[in-house]
Each structure stands twice: as C-alpha cells, then as structure tokens.
Amino acid sequence: MIPRAPKGTDDVLPPESERWRSVLRAFDGIAERFGYGLVITPLFEATELFARGVGADTEVVEKQMYTFDDKGGRSVTLRPEATASVIRAYLQSGTQGVFKGAYSGPMFRYEQPQAGRRRQFHQVGVEYIGEPSPLADVEVIEVGFRLLEAVGISDAAVLLNSIGDPADREAYRVLLAEYLSDRAEELSPEARRRIDANPLRVLDSKADAAVVAGAPVPADHLSSAAAEHIAAVREGLDGIGIPHRGEPRLVRGLDYYNRTVFEYESASYQAAQASLGGGGRYDPLAAMLGGPEVPAVGLAMGVDRIVLAMPPIDTPPALDVFVVVAEEERRSTAISLVRALRAAGLRVDLDLGGKSMKAQFRMADRRRAGAVAVVGAEWDSGQVTMRDLRSGTESLVEGQEVASWIAGH
Numbered sequence: 001m002i003p004r005a006p007k008g009t010d011d012v013l014p015p016e017s018e019r020w021r022s023v024l025r026a027f028d029g030i031a032e033r034f035g036y037g038l039v040i041t042p043l044f045e046a047t048e049l050f051a052r053g054v055g056a057d058t059e060v061v062e063k064q065m066y067t068f069d070d071k072g073g074r075s076v077t078l079r080p081e082a083t084a085s086v087i088r089a090y091l092q093s094g095t096q097g098v099f100k101g102a103y104s105g106p107m108f109r110y111e112q113p114q115a116g117r118r119r120q121f122h123q124v125g126v127e128y129i130g131e132p133s134p135l136a137d138v139e140v141i142e143v144g145f146r147l148l149e150a151v152g153i154s155d156a157a158v159l160l161n162s163i164g165d166p167a168d169r170e171a172y173r174v175l176l177a178e179y180l181s182d183r184a185e186e187l188s189p190e191a192r193r194r195i196d197a198n199p200l201r202v203l204d205s206k207a208d209a210a211v212v213a214g215a216p217v218p219a220d221h222l223s224s225a226a227a228e229h230i231a232a233v234r235e236g237l238d239g240i241g242i243p244h245r246g247e248p249r250l251v252r253g254l255d256y257y258n259r260t261v262f263e264y265e266s267a268s269y270q271a272a273q274a275s276l277g278g279g280g281r282y283d284p285l286a287a288m289l290g291g292p293e294v295p296a297v298g299l300a301m302g303v304d305r306i307v308l309a310m311p312p313i314d315t316p317p318a319l320d321v322f323v324v325v326a327e328e329e330r331r332s333t334a335i336s337l338v339r340a341l342r343a344a345g346l347r348v349d350l351d352l353g354g355k356s357m358k359a360q361f362r363m364a365d366r367r368r369a370g371a372v373a374v375v376g377a378e379w380d381s382g383q384v385t386m387r388d389l390r391s392g393t394e395s396l397v398e399g400q401e402v403a404s405w406i407a408g409h
C-alpha cells in the first residue's frame with residue numbers, strides 16, 4: 001500500500017495551491033508595507049518553552065502538543081504556535097526596544113481533525129514587541145483585517161475584548177470561581193474541575209453555555225489603566241473604519257495575554273468556535289520566560305481557514321507560454337528560446353521527453369499555459385507560430401518579439 005499523509009495533515013497541490021500562494025503573497029506584501037521584518041524560528045523547541053509560555057493548564061499544552069524525547073533525551077515539542085518562539089528569539093538575541101517581526105509557517109496541534117481544524121496547519125502572523133501604546137494594538141488588528149480584505153473576504157469584523165491586567169484578572173478569577181462554585185452541580189465535570197485551577201477557561205466551554213451566560217465578565221472588572229487602553233483601541237479602530245464589536249466572553253486559550261484580545265469573524269467562515277485569526281496583547285510573556293518586562297502585541301491568521309473562506313479567485317494562466325518542439329532537430333533552438341524568455345521574466349516551460357506535437361499541446365493545456373509557441377520550419381526565417389490558447393487564434397511572430405507579443409495578449 002502507498003503510504004498516506006498522516007491524519008489531520010494535507011498535501012496542497014496546484015491548482016489549489018494558487019489560492020495559498022495568493023494569501024501568502026498578500027501577507028508578505030502587507031507585512032513589508034507595515035514594517036515587519038521576516039522572522040524564522042525552529043519548528044521544534046524545548047517543551048519547557050510552551051509549558052511556561054503558553055501555559056501548563058491550557059488546552060494547547062495539556063492535550064494538543066506533539067512532544068517527544070530526541071535521541072539526546074531532551075524533551076522537544078513541535079511548535080503549536082509561534083509567539084513564544086518569537087519572544088524567546090527576541091530575548092535570546094539580546095534585542096532591546098521596539099522589534100516588529102512577521103512569520104509564516106506550519107504549526108502543530110493534536111486536534112480532532114475536521115475542515116479548518118488540522119493537526120498541521122499554517123499560520124501567518126506578526127509580533128509588535130516593545131511598544132505599550134494602544135496604537136500598536138490597533139496596527140496589529142489592522143494587519144489581519146487588511147489581509148482578509150486583500151483576499152476578498154470583505155465582510156470581516158473584529159471581535160474585541162479586554163481581559164485586564166494580571167492583577168485585575170486575579171480579582172476577577174476569585175469572583176468567577178465563586179459564581180461557578182455556587183452552580184457547580186449545573187456544570188460539566190470538566191468545568192467543575194477547572195473552578196480552582198483556571199476558571200477563565202470555563203467561559204468558552206460550549207457545554208456550560210447556560211451557566212456562563214450569567215457569569216461576571218472580565219470587562220466589568222478592569223483597572224482604570226486597562227479600561228482606558230481598550231477604549232483607545234476601540235477609538236483607533238473607529239478612526240480607520242475597521243468594524244469591531246465587543247465580545248465580553250472572548251478570553252482566548254493561551255495564558256500569556258493581558259488587556260486586548262481579539263479574533264476575526266466572517267459570514268464566509270462559520271465553523272463552530274473557530275476564527276480566521278486572533279491575537280492580543282501579551283505584556284506578561286517575556287517575564288514568564290524569565291526575561292525583563294517587555295510589552296508586546298501580536299496576531300496569527302489561519303491560512304487553511306482563510307483559503308476555505310475566500311471567494312474563488314480568478315486564476316490567471318500558470319504559464320505565460322509553453323514552447324512546443326515541432327521537430328526533434330529544433331530542440332536546442334527551442335531550449336534557447338525558453339531560456340531567453342525566462343531571463344526576460346516570463347513563466348515558460350516545455351516538454352523535455354520528445355513527445356508528439358499533439359501530446360505537447362495537451363501538456364500545454366494541462367499546465368494551464370496562456371499561449372503556445374511552436375518552434376518548427378518557420379524558425380528558418382527567425383519566426384515561431386504563436387497560438388493564444390484562450391481565443392485559439394494563431395499568428396507568425398519574430399523570435400525576438402515573443403515577449404512583447406505575450407505582453408500584448
């Protein structure tokens with residue numbers, strides 16, 4: 001039997017991969033325009049990084065990590081997300097002050113797979129490190145919104161909440177735990193178990209929605225500094241016309257957040273409890289990893305989900321021209337022509353296997369070429385026959401004019 005890709009993972013092949021390419025390219029362009037430099041960190045890290053950074057009693061760390069001992073007996077984990085790694089890299093490199101980084105790559109979580117929920121999935125994200133201003137939160141939220149807009153998801157809106165600072169959260173946690181204890185017999189066993197350890201996680205438990213509906217919410221228990229911060233974020237988003245709405249029960253599943261948390265929603269992606277992207281401010285993370293206090297805010301967008309949600313894209317031909325060799329003795333001429341066209345920046349290919357003319361034309365179709373250039377007897381007078389594969393029209397074109405003929409079609 002031929003081996004299959006592991007459960008919850010995907011092969012992405014053409015032409016589907018063109019949708020991926022358009023998302024990744026749009027992200028690259030936006031990240032560059034907003035001044036985020038490319039960051040590449042390892043796909044695996046010491047397990048401790050995630051246990052400390054993401055939080056030992058989060059769903060991600062408790063249940064979803066791909067953790068194993070390497071041959072040297074070190075516990076390593078395939079990264080379930082990249083924020084902890086980026087902050088680690090910032091601290092490890094001794095960088096100080098403002099640092100804006102962008103990343104793109106696979107993340108790994110042992111999930112129950114379904115459409116848009118994969119065990120290997122691809123995130124693009126940005127981290128704005130070293131800046132406490134709420135304007136940084138606004139900018140990061142804008143990056144995600146512009147990405148969705150750029151790929152044609154035009155109805156995206158931001159769900160926004162503040163979970164306050166650690167001290168606010170501690171006071172709120174006590175209140176919430178009291179509320180939940182009073183209703184313990186109405187809660188699921190999982191929620192009951194969490195009352196003491198991490199009651200905030202009950203807030204996004206679907207099984208406990210009825211009890212949660214009446215629970216106190218973090219936004220009603222903010223310090224004045226945290227309240228001012230989220231008000232400034234809202235005002236900033238209004239100022240640039242990014243639609244947002246308060247979602248008092250949005251707490252997010254990772255432990256490093258404080259103040260602003262957000263996710264993106266769109267009618268084009270309505271899977272249960274699943275968002276196209278999300279992020280927030282995470283001022284506590286650097287210190288959780290043993291570093292100094294470093295304010296930071298960031299986001300990650302789920303490319304698998306964006307690809308599912310985006311409208312069909314108008315896929316242009318994958319090749320500008322497919323060069324057909326009419327007679328075997330013309331092959332070296334054809335290869336020279338291909339080389340010259342590629343050097344001129346065109347996307348060009350040919351058959352290297354000596355196929356018949358008919359088979360080469362079929363190949364041109366399958367490879368989704370926009371045009372075919374036939375190198376045959378007409379080359380004796382320096383010409384090729386160009387066929388526009390969409391209209392079917394043919395014309396004789398000078399060898400040197402092929403690039404400009406294509407540009408004009």
Ligand code: HAM
Nearest residue numbers: 081083116117118121275276277278279298299300302
């Ligand atoms: P997250 O909410 O865990 O945040 O993931 C961000 C996005 O990744 C989700 O909104 C979703 O689109 C996508 N995603 C997550 N899990 C899966 C999965 N199993 N299959 C497909 N897509 C998935 C973070 O990862 C934080 N690091 C975001 C952040 C950056 N916060 C601050 N900076």
